Amino acid sequence: MDGQERPGAPVAKYRLEVSTLVQCSTCDEAAVVDQPYRGGHACRRHFLSSVDDRIRSEFHHQNPRFSRGTVGVALSGGKDSAVALRATQRYFGRRPGVRVVALTVDEGIEGYRSATITAAQRLTEQLGVEHRVVRAETELGTTTDRAAAELPDTVPCSFCGVWRRRLLNQVARDVGAEVLVLGFNLDDLAQTILMNLVRGDLDRIGRMAPHRGRQPGLVPRIAPLAQIPEREVFLYAQLTGLPFDHGECPHAGRAARNVFREVVWQLEEAQPGTRQALLRTREQLLERIAAGGTMGAPNRCRVCGEASTGELCRSCIYLASVRLPMAPTEAH
Ligand code: SF4
Ligand SMILES: [Zn+2]
C-alpha cells in the first residue's frame, strides 16, 4: 500500500478535516491544516515549509557536530519513518563524506510487516538510499508472533519494542553509523514522557531519544520530527507523495501507549501546546540532572554485551522466557 488516499479511515484517524473555506494565516490561499498550538492555519505551501523548517532546526539542535560518516535511519515503512528518511536524505544526502543507510527490522508479524517492508523498499528505491533489513528470526531465534503465543499474559509490545531497539542498535553499529535517526513525532515523544512521568521513571526519561550526547553501548539516537504532530507527519507524507503503509500491527490494541495517546489528545484539545510543554519539561529535567551527574545505562549485559542498567539486559530477560532453537551466545 502506498501514500495515496484510502477513503475513510486514515484522515479520520488523524483528525485532519479542515474546511476549504478557511484561509491560510500567512497568505490568501485556502488552508489545508489547522495548527491550534500556533494559533493559525496553513496552506499547502506554508504548511510544507513550516514542517521543513522545524525538521531542519531539530537536526541542527540535536546533532550539531555531525559533518561526515554514516547516518542510519530506522525505516519501518510507515509514515513517520518515511518522512524522517526523506528529511535525512535532504539534510545530509548532498554533503560529501556523509552516507545515509535505511535500517529495517522485521520482527516477524504476520499480515503486517511484509506490507510495510514492501513500502520501505519502494521508498528507498525512489530516494536512491542503501537499505538493510534485519530479521528477529535470524538474529534472535524467535519472532514477535511466536513469543506472543508463548507469553499470552505479556503485552507483546514490551518485548517487541525491546528487541527492535536492540536489533536497530546492532545493525546501526554494523553499518558503522555514528548516529541513528528515528521517526518519533511530537505525539510519540509527548506520550512517552507522560508515560514515564506517571510511572515515576525519571531514568527512562533521560535515556529515551533524542539522546543528549553518547550513552554507553548505544549509537546516539536523534528524532528530527520531534516538533511535528502526528497528523502533520501524515499530511506531509501524503502531500509529498511518499510511499508508506497505513497498516496497523495486530498486537497494537494491547499497547499501554493507547491510553496515553488518548490522554495526550484530550489534554492537547483542552490546552493547545501541551505536547510541546511536555518536551520542554524533559529538556529542563535533563539540564538539571546533567548539572548533578550523568544519565544512561552504565553496564553491559552479561549475555549479549549490549547496554544495560542491570547485569542482564531486558532483551535477554525476555529471550530467556521464550523457546529458542539455540541458546544466545555469551558476550565477546
Ligand atoms: S505495535 Fe507493539 S507488537 Fe506491534 S510492532 Fe509495535 S511494538 Fe511490536
Ligand atoms: Zn499560505
Ligand SMILES: [Zn+2]
Ligand atoms: Zn542482553
